[in-house]
Amino acid sequence: MQEKGVVRMCLAVPAKIIEKKDQMAVVDLSGVQRNVSTMLLPEAQVGDFVLVHAGFAMQIVDEEEAERTNEALRELNIID
């Protein structure tokens, strides 16, 4: 997602945690895997949908929200 165009600081998107080790997790964001830090959200677990911002999981969100927000961001051309 961020490889295309300018890397913006304000982008925050929901993604599913598929792996977690220490303070890092692997998230799936519409099929793309990305490492994120869980330092700001230590309670996040595998299977949770989290709001990701600047490489950090910021908050646990529900799955429905994840889908809706991704749809909204796609409509805004903010993610692909």
Add this chain to the structure above:
Amino acid sequence: MTEDKDEKGKIADFYLKEIDRLVTRPIRLMEVCGTHTVAIFRAGIRQLLPEKVDLVSGPGCPVCVTPDDYMDQAIAYAERDDVILTTFGDMLKVPGSKSSLGEARAKGADIRIVYSPLESIDIAKENPTKKIIFLAVGFETTAPTAAATVLEAQKEGLTNFFVLSAHKLVPPALRALLADPQVHVDGFILPGHVCVVTGEEPFGFLPLEYHMPAVICGFEPLDILRTVYRLACQIQGECPAVENEYGRVVKAEGNPTARQLVETVYEPADADWRGIGLIESSGLKVRKEYQSFDAAVAMPIAIEKAARQTACRCGEVLRGIVKPTQCHLFGKACVPEHPVGACMVSVEGSCAAWFKYGSGRYSYGRG
């Protein structure tokens, strides 16, 4: 899908009718989040709303409110041979008083775009002879990521990683706006992702001290319509409150861990906002205990105080006093390819959004 769209259309119609019914005088609502600015344009919400509801953009884009002096300082660091600057990509085109980071990079400065501040840690490890400076810019959502990076650098024992802090805090900026007699607002559309960290409490002064309606808002068109509807309810019922219409993401208490990390590394400080000026306790500076990671303290650099004079009206645009097209430079000397003011730099800046999506019905003036 069609059914879903029909359903959404019905909900939108309901909100629009209710807003029209509830609003009995011209009102003006301000959003303070660049992502809202773009979402409102993209969904054509201004055109949908009755004319008596005016939406204006406040200082919600962190790139836009970063002042010349900070950019000059960043450029001066970047020009040093022993420095690698790491930054979010949208800072590159922000004008300083003489040039921009983009221009410095074209002349050979080592400036690296990062998605996460944590990438600076790897760069610091790979380049032990260089000093890595991360441009720590952004509101409450971004500050915890920079704070966490400082703590990580400390844990790793790094001595060549620094931050140059220009973080900004939203609530003090709203206070400053409300104290400004030129600014007229009847309610705030609060920034959803800032509230993910802050929670509701820091905005409680709006209804309590200023009798000002405020609603925490998500980023879908229906979220925004529902927020306008709730603000209309509060205004009509004269019952201002902080309402959370983005509860599926924003918890009332926010993210206490994130706030704790910010509190550990940073302390509040007066901060200069581009076009607005100094606002008391509206920024964050690195605490004494972490000064060895503060570029401004560990490796101070003298810059001349910026004295750039242009006809740019960013300051008034950022406070919702004038619309972008009221600036003589807009669309002429100032376009996204060659921005004069920062509001034209970020895709989330008011001027850039206005330029990209067209003005539509976008009346800022109140008579």
